[in-house]
Amino acid sequence: MRILLVAGSGWRAAAPEVARAAARAWSSAAPRDAVVAQALADGGPGFVEVARPLMAADPGLLVLETALAPEGPAGAGTTDLVAGTSLELGRMLGAALATDARTIALGLGPAPVHGWADGGAGLLVGLAEVLGVPVPGRDRLVAGGAGLGGVRATDLPDVARLRRALGARDVVGAYRSSDPVLGLAGLAAGLAEARRLDPVVAQALEHNLGDLAHALAALAGLAGRDLLAGSGPAASVRALGALPGAGGGAALVLHALGVRLAPGLRVVADRAGLDAAINGSDVVVVVVPAVDGGEMHDGTVALVGELALEVAVPVVVVAGHCVAGRREWAAAGISAVYEEPRRSAAASDVLGVVPRVARTWSR
Template sequence: MQVLVIPSTAWPSTAGAPGAHVADAVARQVATAWARAVPHADVQTVLLSDGSAGFAETARGHLADPAADGAALFLETASVAAAEVAAVRDRTGEGAADDLAEHGSSAPVGELLAAALETRARTIVVGAGDVLGADTAWADGGAGMLAALAERLGVPGASDRLRQGAGALAGIDAHDLPDLLALRDALAGRDVVVAQRGDRTLLGLGGLAAGLSQHAVGAATTQRLERNLGDLSLAVGRARSGSLVGRDLLGAPVDVATSSPDHLARALAATPGAAAGGGVGFMLAALGARVRRAIDVVADLAHLRERIAASDLVVVVAPAIDAAEVHDGVLPAVAEVALDHAVPVAALVGGSEAGRREWSAIGVAGVHETGHADAAWWTSSDEVAERVARVARTWVL
């Protein structure tokens, strides 16, 4: 019997350990307990990522030879977020969510990308965290990244306002932007990919500013930043609109040969995932990058489809099944692939806020609750082996 154990990306970070490490530890504990309970089972684990902290390490771990000349290079916004939080505190004397949203700058991401372009990597993947939080300390639509990238590449024309955060973008126009054609050309020889979790756009009810309210940003701030990000998107659309398109504009529904600059701006702002990394997704899309779900990026690297097809059972281990996990998490992504190969999916979780109708609709065959969402219980409790063994025996073939 072939069993594949896949941890959710929702396992929270603990002191000294990012969520990816916690997820790995949980998956290994479950796999060991399962193998002991069912000795004839071949139990393996595979790690996925949603683009948050640990994305680069997880993705790199699936490469046959990460050190090979020209191998894909993986970056993540999480690696520079903490430093930017400290920088905002130095500038404002505060570090609250409103301060990060207004004054945080994505410039460090531009520095990372510029350094990546100096390597021989043919593919550069940027793991973009949420709109704001532990993995993102800005909401500037990628303006700071654009300015930093332009400076590092020697492309003139970037206004200092681009580095000052979303609060400084009111009234920004095309004349404040660097030469986007030159930047697009600098990226054109590489396959630049934004790996993101959700499908938030830059603007609107499902956009970046709207998402800030989930991170304790006040209503007045979110409304002001929505207007500023709208100004930024129009400036990008109007700055040599015909030059902004990469290979396929990420599949955006726009004919760039006939579209007006404003139409192009709306299409770019409406790109699913544009809000990723505080708007880094939007700006990289404007420079020709592709935007993909991080889970799909890592799944391809891990040959997940082939591994699921070769399995008799897939077990997803999550702290809880909630709305985020059902719609954007590992569970639906895995269940979709498993359904194609008629492989059952079981969820082993701490608790579930979703009913049978919700989880069965995405292709999950069974949900087993332990009553414990704390990672410490999953990785150190003697009770884990007993609980896992009980579940494992119900799936013996």
């Protein structure tokens, strides 16, 4: 049999290591099967590690991630998140433009990982400085989300010039969560709900990010159009606010710079030829820490299930624990879900289930 083993993200170990270990575990129980291992990443921590084979296969591809340009430690507190800046991320992106890369994929991880929630204001400054573009309101833009109150279009660098610099490359911002920058389900609200920000601080951050969106929208033609929202500055702000809040809201500025935004899993899957690999398999096995609401909505299980359903290839999921009901995962194209008996999400424990699954499904 032809088995495709796909490891999702969220492990303490690197996803490629989990994928290879899962393949060995399957082969130990079903040695005659031809097993191929594939790791996926969603744009968060580990995005670059998963993409290394893709960069090796295509020298014109350069993959970066926000976790490589931290301004605050993982687990940063309230003050760090609102004062942290994405300045180094902008410098990293500027440095990437000096390479021969034709495609630059930038993984946008969650705010608590890299320690900022500034809507990409610091990124704008870092990129402008590398390219030699003046920034009138530099001090305000690098003061983190807490310093963005009252920011105006006149504080920003020449965004059109930065767009032209990026326009010569295919730059993509790879995100996991589609939760928006602004609103009741936005970046600030999510940080408050996760108890990473005091509600009062989160409300101020929401207001400040809104000011940044207004400043960007004031630059005619840079915010893009939303046919449902209408036209004019207010509509542009609504369109910008609905962008993914990944990367500490950096998608806000990246969109204004003309960067293409796409789900990180899709970016890796398309580059790795996942659809063709699934089509050429008899069974696809997905190994993830948990099958929860996020995994079923926009995670590895949801993506693999969708692709496999199109070509009628069965998908089996091995997870530490599963909170999704049978009706939900079956509708997503999943044939079976196997949980670790103790509901442990540790990779070593979950991989211990793989040989039993191999004996069940191999023929």
